[in-house]
Amino acid sequence: MTTGTSAAEATMDASALEAVFDAAVAADERIEPRDWMPDAYRATLVRQIAQHAHSEIIGMQPEANWITRAPSLRRKAILMAKVQDEAGHGLYLYSAAETLGTSRDELLDKLHAGRQKYSSIFNYPTLTWADVGAIGWLVDGAAITNQVPLCRCSYGPYARAMVRICKEESFHQRQGYEALLALSQGTPEQHAMAQDAVDRWWWPSLMMFGPPDDESSHSAQSMAWKIKRHSNDELRQRFVDIAAPQAEALGLTLPDPDLRWNEERGHYDFGAIDWTEFWEVLKGNGPCNEQRLSKRRQAHEDGAWVREAAAAYAGKHGEAQR
Numbered sequence: 001m002t003t004g005t006s007a008a009e010a011t012m013d014a015s016a017l018e019a020v021f022d023a024a025v026a027a028d029e030r031i032e033p034r035d036w037m038p039d040a041y042r043a044t045l046v047r048q049i050a051q052h053a054h055s056e057i058i059g060m061q062p063e064a065n066w067i068t069r070a071p072s073l074r075r076k077a078i079l080m081a082k083v084q085d086e087a088g089h090g091l092y093l094y095s096a097a098e099t100l101g102t103s104r105d106e107l108l109d110k111l112h113a114g115r116q117k118y119s120s121i122f123n124y125p126t127l128t129w130a131d132v133g134a135i136g137w138l139v140d141g142a143a144i145t146n147q148v149p150l151c152r153c154s155y156g157p158y159a160r161a162m163v164r165i166c167k168e169e170s171f172h173q174r175q176g177y178e179a180l181l182a183l184s185q186g187t188p189e190q191h192a193m194a195q196d197a198v199d200r201w202w203w204p205s206l207m208m209f210g211p212p213d214d215e216s217s218h219s220a221q222s223m224a225w226k227i228k229r230h231s232n233d234e235l236r237q238r239f240v241d242i243a244a245p246q247a248e249a250l251g252l253t254l255p256d257p258d259l260r261w262n263e264e265r266g267h268y269d270f271g272a273i274d275w276t277e278f279w280e281v282l283k284g285n286g287p288c289n290e291q292r293l294s295k296r297r298q299a300h301e302d303g304a305w306v307r308e309a310a311a312a313y314a315g316k317h318g319e320a321q322r
Contacts, residue, residue: 017036018038020036021035021036021037021038021041025154025225025226028152028154028226029154030154030155030156030159031154031155031156032156032157033099033100033156033157040221041225041227042100042101044218044221044222044225044227045097045100045155045158045227046097046100046102047116047218048218048222048227049093049096049097049100049158050093050097050102050107050110050111050116051116051117051118051119052093053089053090053093053094053097053107054090054107054111054116054117054118055118055119055122056086056087056089056090056093057086057087057090057118057296058118058119058122058292058293058296059086059118059119059121059122060083060086060087061122061292061295061296062122062124062125062126062131062135062288063079063082063083063126063132063135064083065126066079066126066129066131066132067079067080067083069129070129070132071129075179078175079132082136082171082172082175085168085171085172088168089165089168092161092164092165093158093161093165094107095157095161096155096157096158096161099157108300111293111296112293112296112297112300114284114293117282119208120204120207120208120278120281120282120286121139121142121204121205121207121208122288122292123281123286123287123288123289123292124200124201124204124286124287124288125287125288127197127200128193128196128197129183129193130179130180130183130190130193130194130196130197131197131200131201132176132179133176133177133178133179133180133183133194133197134176134180134194134197134198134200134201135176135201136172136173136174136175136176136177136179136180137173137176137177137180137243137246137250138176138198138201138202138205138243139176139201139205139208140169140172140173140176141173141176141205141239141242141243142205142206142208142209142239143169143208144166144169144170144173145209145235145238145239145242146208146209146235147162147165147166147169148162148166149228149229149230149235150162150166150228150229151163151166152226152229153226153227153228153229154225154226154227155227158227177246177250180194180197180198180250180252181250184250184251184252185251191251194250194252195252195253198247198252198253198254198255199255202254202255202256203255203273203274203277205239206236206239206240206270206273207273207275207277207278209232209233209235209236209239210232211232211275211278212232212233212275213231213232213233215275216231216232219231219232237267237268240259240267240268240270241267241268244259244261244268256270256271257271258270258271258272259271
């Protein structure tokens with residue numbers, strides 16, 4: 001769509017504007033910040049982008065926990081780069097959300113008050129070094145499966161942010177796979193540690209795609225608007241089909257006795273997910289919900305002086321240029 005609101009647009013009624021919007025979405029054109037859009041479309045984008053941004057920022061915590069305990073300088077450098085990337089992803093996404101007329105401060109206030117969500121996967125603990133590998137392989141692998149289609153999202157700023165994010169997430173997935181491979185091919189104790197991490201992260205990773213399609217309250221409309229391109233269950237199946245042969249290559253076993261290739265379907269069959277656990281974690285009853293939010297609030301408070309100093313510098317620099 002063309003950017004800007006013309007005088008003709010200003011006089012168009014809501015139904016005409018919506019018809020123009022619907023035609024643009026149907027034609028796979030990008031909706032840009034200054035284009036007219038339905039309030040519900042805008043609200044859906046704010047909700048989704050905010051949740052995505054919050055997940056990147058909260059997601060720094062489980063792995064940052066292992067930076068000082070990485071088994072080698074190489075592993076430490078890789079992990080530091082990854083955690084730094086996650087911070088950058090959060091900034092890209094908060095910036096995309098701001099183009100929709102909502103401020104970063106408002107989004108963070110809602111996160112800290114528990115009024116906006118982040119991915120349930122980050123409410124699980126990282127108990128061993130192998131968890132860093134499992135997060136890279138499974139969690140970031142699931143994220144890539146979910147996020148690559150977002151590069152074709154109907155909203156321009158979100159789609160463009162996702163291009164760089166997905167490139168960096170692919171690096172994260174590879175480093176996780178490589179770390180698990182090293183452990184799996186190591187001592188029996190290292191192999192057991194890698195298997196234990198996979199056992200604990202597999203099912204939560206499948207839950208990352210959201211509830212089943214018939215229980216998802218947003219999926220159908222998001223797909224109609226081409227914010228999403230595939231349903232939760234379609235993405236989940238795609239991830240299982242990718243991860244199952246990778247697990248075999250790693251020499252690790254996915255903790256699902258029902259997992260097997262279905263020649264007729266051309267996909268892997270897999271067992272039932274415990275959605276009771278998913279909803280409990282989402283409601284705040286996961287192993288680390290309270291810890292994650294508490295640390296996020298504390299980090300925000302500890303960084304207040306940095307924000308104040310940056311604002312003062314920007315104000316002083318602006319005055320000097322006038």
